[in-house]
Amino acid sequence: MTKKYQISLITGDGIGPEISESAFSILQEIHDNMGIKFEIKKLEAGDTVLKNTGNALSEETFEIIKNSDACLKAPVGESAKDVIVYLRRMLDLYANIRPAKSYPNTPSLRDDIDLVIVRENTEDLYTGEEFDIGDTSVAMRIISEKASKRIAEYAFKTATQRKMKKVTCVHKSNVMKKT
Numbered sequence: 001m002t003k004k005y006q007i008s009l010i011t012g013d014g015i016g017p018e019i020s021e022s023a024f025s026i027l028q029e030i031h032d033n034m035g036i037k038f039e040i041k042k043l044e045a046g047d048t049v050l051k052n053t054g055n056a057l058s059e060e061t062f063e064i065i066k067n068s069d070a071c072l073k074a075p076v077g078e079s080a081k082d083v084i085v086y087l088r089r090m091l092d093l094y095a096n097i098r099p100a101k102s103y104p105n106t107p108s109l110r111d112d113i114d115l116v117i118v119r120e121n122t123e124d125l126y127t128g129e130e131f132d133i134g135d136t137s138v139a140m141r142i143i144s145e146k147a148s149k150r151i152a153e154y155a156f157k158t159a160t161q162r163k164m165k166k167v168t169c170v171h172k173s174n175v176m177k178k179t
């Protein structure tokens with residue numbers, strides 16, 4: 001028996017609903033033509049929900065997301081911290097994975113691109129910890145040894161699984177001595 005996956009789709013704000021409709025159409029094509037079965041639950045979160053309810057991401061919506069096999073999120077507005085940062089923390093979504101690959105017969109700058117960018121997604125400036133001192137705004141850059149090791153291990157595991165020959169670490173240690 002084929003598993004039927006549960007997919008949450010956060011429709012978002014601004015251009016979010018338009019993007020989520022396109023994503024829904026693509027998912028529907030996959031469902032109808034490729035033998036992958038799933039149920040899509042369209043969910044609301046973001047500025048509109050915040051304005052109407054006082055909370056950008058309801059507990060009910062969070063529970064549906066938590067119990068889904070996957071969640072797609074369209075852009076949300078000013079309440080992004082209340083939605084995506086909350087989801088990252090509560091679901092421990094620490095790895096932002098961005099593969100890039102060139103394919104034959106597809107225009108690209110180079111024909112030999114095959115890389116994966118792995119970025120830590122719960123710390124650094126993504127904690128959203130900010131405050132003002134007079135007329136100056138300050139953002140806290142939080143870096144822990146635990147999160148640094150975990151993302152490095154994830155990057156090496158990904159490279160090993162993909163039979164990649166090297167891992168490159170990008171940093172600013174010449175200026176940022178502690179973080």
